[in-house]
Amino acid sequence: GENVEQHPSTLSVQEGDSAVIKCTYSDSASNYFPWYKQELGKGPQLIIDIRSNVGEKKDQRIAVTLNKTAKHFSLHITETQPEDSAVYFCAASGMGGGADGLTFGKGTHLIIQP
Amino acid sequence: DSGVTQTPKHLITATGQRVTLRCSPRSGDLSVYWYQQSLDQGLQFLIQYYNGEERAKGNILERFSAQQFPDLHSELNLSSLELGDSALYFCASSVPSGGDTEAFFGQGTRLTVV
Numbered sequence: 001g002e003n004v005e006q007h008p009s010t011l012s013v014q015e016g017d018s019a020v021i022k023c024t025y026s027d028s029a030s031n032y033f034p035w036y037k038q039e040l041g042k043g044p045q046l047i048i049d050i051r052s053n054v055g056e057k058k059d060q061r062i063a064v065t066l067n068k069t070a071k072h073f074s075l076h077i078t079e080t081q082p083e084d085s086a087v088y089f090c091a092a093s094g095m096g097g098g099a100d101g102l103t104f105g106k107g108t109h110l111i112i113q114p
Numbered sequence: 115d116s117g118v119t120q121t122p123k124h125l126i127t128a129t130g131q132r133v134t135l136r137c138s139p140r141s142g143d144l145s146v147y148w149y150q151q152s153l154d155q156g157l158q159f160l161i162q163y164y165n166g167e168e169r170a171k172g173n174i175l176e177r178f179s180a181q182q183f184p185d186l187h188s189e190l191n192l193s194s195l196e197l198g199d200s201a202l203y204f205c206a207s208s209v210p211s212g213g214d215t216e217a218f219f220g221q222g223t224r225l226t227v228v
Contacts, residue, residue, distance in 0.1 A: 099162075100169075
C-alpha cells in the first residue's frame with residue numbers, strides 16, 4: 001500500500017518568513033495530493049490540493065509543488081502569520097479526489113514566532 | 115463549521131467497556147470515513163461507508179465495527195476497550211471520489227479509556 005513520509009515533524013519560523021513542509025510518497029499510481037490544516041480542538045480542514053497532471057498550484061500565500069518523478073510534494077507558505085500556527089498534514093491517494101484511499105503523513109507542527 | 119457533526123465531543127470510559135460514536139455527514143454526502151488520531155500514529159484510516167455499504171477497510175481492529183444507516187448517519191462501535199484505544203476519532207464525509215471533491219472532517223470525539 002501507499003506510504004507517506006512527512007518532514008519536519010516540528011517547524012518554527014519567524015512571523016513574516018516562509019515555511020516549507022515536504023512529503024514523499026511510495027505508490028507511483030497516486031494522483032491526488034491534498035494538504036490539511038488542523039487547529040487545536042478542531043478537525044483537519046483542506047487548504048489546498050494538487051492532482052498529478054499539474055506541477056504547481058497557488059492560492060494566495062499558499063502553494064503546493066509536485067515532482068512525480070521523484071515522488072515528492074511540498075507545501076509552501078509565504079509571509080507567515082500567527083494564524084498559520086497549526087498542525088499540517090499531507091496525504092496521497094490514487095482515487096483522484098475526496099477522501100477515498102487517502103494515506104496521511106504524520107503531520108508537521110508549524111509554530112509562528114512573533 | 116464543516117457541516118459534519120460528531121457526538122459526543124468527549125467520552126471517558128473504563129477498560130473492557132463498549133462505546134458508540136456517532137457521525138452525521140454533510141447534507142448530500144454519501145461517503146463517510148472514520149479515522150483514528152493518536153500522537154504517535156497520526157491519522158489512521160479505519161473504515162469507509164458509501165450509501166449504507168462498506169466500501170473500504172483500513173487498520174480497523176476486530177473489536178471495532180461501524181455501520182451507516184439509511185439516513186446516512188454512521189456509528190462507530192468500539193468494544194472491549196483498552197488503554198491504547200484512547201485517541202481522537204474523526205469522521206469525514208465527501209461526495210464519491212473523483213473530480214473536484216473534498217473531504218470534510220468533523221471536530222472529533224476524544225475517547226479516554228481509564
